[in-house]
Amino acid sequence: MTISRREAMGWLAASASLWASRSAWAQQYDQGASDSVIKIGMPAPYSGPASSYGIIGKINEAYFKMRNDQGGINGRKVEFVTYDDQYNPARSTEVVRRMVEQDGVLAVYGNLGSAANAAVMRYMNMRKVPHIFLAVGAERFAEPEKSPWTMPFMPSYQDEGRTYAQHILKTHPSAKIAVLYQNDDFGKDLLQGLRDGLGDKAKDLLVATASFEVSDPTVDSQIISLHASGADVFVNFATARFAAQAIRKIWDIGWRPQQQYLTYVSAYVKMTLEPAGLEKSNGILAIAFFKDAIQQRWAGDAETQRFLAFMQQYAPNEDIHNSSAVYGYCVSQTMAHVLEQCGDVLTRDNVIKQAASLQNYRPEMLLPGIALNTSATNYWPIQSLQMVQFNGVEFEPVGDTVQLGA
Known part of the structure; x- marks a missing residue:
């Protein structure tokens, strides 16, 4: 049987169309995600009364630079957007809205402080934008039936x-x-x-x-x-x-x-x-709930050695004696894990679904015996602590x- 050139071109066009439709089905994106980039945001108190916690944002920025150098997440580079919210609810509202409406982030995560997060929680839930792994432990931030787009990282x-x-x-x-x-x-x-x-x-x-x-x-x-x-x-x-x-x-x-x-x-x-x-x-x-990297008890610990190597290469100007750096390292790994679990379905629905599906996940530098677990009805990732x-x-x-x- 002989196939004409016109028939062959038609078959190729149909095949290409089918492949494109399958790819579109397999890869689903919301604002802040594409074939090449995932854009996420983190407000942080780089100045103001809680500026000593600003290192959390700096470590997250450094962590995603490392991940990008290693090829990104599922082949996509992470664009990390961060602004100083000064530990001020009014300023936090301003920068979060900027991230969502102007920068077009897929999710906002890691923001510090009950007042700052309370100021934006209703907005984030109305917009259905993930507002997750927050540096808070107040009960109102772990109520999935009331605020399904908001989730803490810290223990209650x-x-x-x-x-x-x-x-x-x-x-x-x-x-x-x-x-x-x-x-x-x-x-x-x-x-x-x-x-x-x-x-x-x-x-x-x-x-x-x-x-x-x-x-x-x-x-x-x-x-x-x-x-x-x-x-x-x-x-x-x-x-x-x-x-x-x-x-x-x-x-x-x-x-x-x-x-x-x-x-x-x-x-x-x-x-x-x-x-x-x-x-x-x-x-x-x-x-x-996490290790102190400078304690002698962890000197031979492989996780601690990797953390210190990361700090030396990607955050050489930050103070390893400030344990908030370790906290920031745990949060950044957890956010990266959620994005990895999303695969090619980088929608806001899937981000919150994966954040609420952690099962014995252990970012490096958690204390022994502690792991992260969440569900659709329990938004507290950390449910055990060490005195x-x-x-x-x-x-x-x-x-x-x-x-x-x-």
Whole structure:
């Protein structure tokens, strides 16, 4: 049988059309994705009262530069868009809208702070843009039935508060507890968790609370007031700058609580305890979920060695003593994992679907025994933590891993 040139050209055209239609079906894109690029955004506090956490954004930028040098994600380069939101809700709203409406990102992730994220959460859910792996642990950010496009990365603040309550009841059952807390979702959720954990004993054990605003210059007056309550256990629910002020002031006025607890948000030697004074911080208890790369206990650890090599090559000007760099490294790996799992279906629907389908995923530098798990009904990736205590040099593990909500 002889095929004419016209018939052959027609067959080739039909085949090309069929292939194109199959490729279009296999590769689905929303704004921010294409055959060659995935565009994602992260606001970060490069200035303002929480600027010490700005390193998180810098490490994410460095991580995706490394991934691009290695060929990108599923053959696509990642365009990382970041702006300074100054830890300010108004500024955060401005930069997030810019990312979505002008830069055209596929997703926004990793933003720090309850107030900043609360300011944009309704907008992100109305626009159906993934707003995920946020540096928050307040309950309102893990309610898939109300805000399906919003998901935290940090553990639940209320569960953290309950964990400290359980430890106090076990080790200081007749304690007189004083609490310093930030006057936003972050501080209020921690305080609520502590109250819930103390149960009926809260009315007797919790003798004083004092709040502060992130715009306050110091918390000195709050510490003086809490000291006057006669409390012998102090619980510090403050971000790094204010947590350091509190620890230092407690020491300077001669208050010596039998025990101090520090939220994991500020449980950093470089950012919190060094400014406070290491000798003034000895014995403080906290909880943790990732390794501190400079601790001697991790010197021979392969994950830590890879992290330090990454820092040396891709973030040589950033401080490895700032443990927020490790946190940023964990978040960046998790975001990359979700994009990998999306394959060629880079739609916003699929991004949130994959973010809500983590199964025992372990980004490098998580502590042993801790993994990330999410589902369509449970948006908390981290559900176990390790109690740690500062020994004058570093935080060291105390006891076994704690299961949150248990």
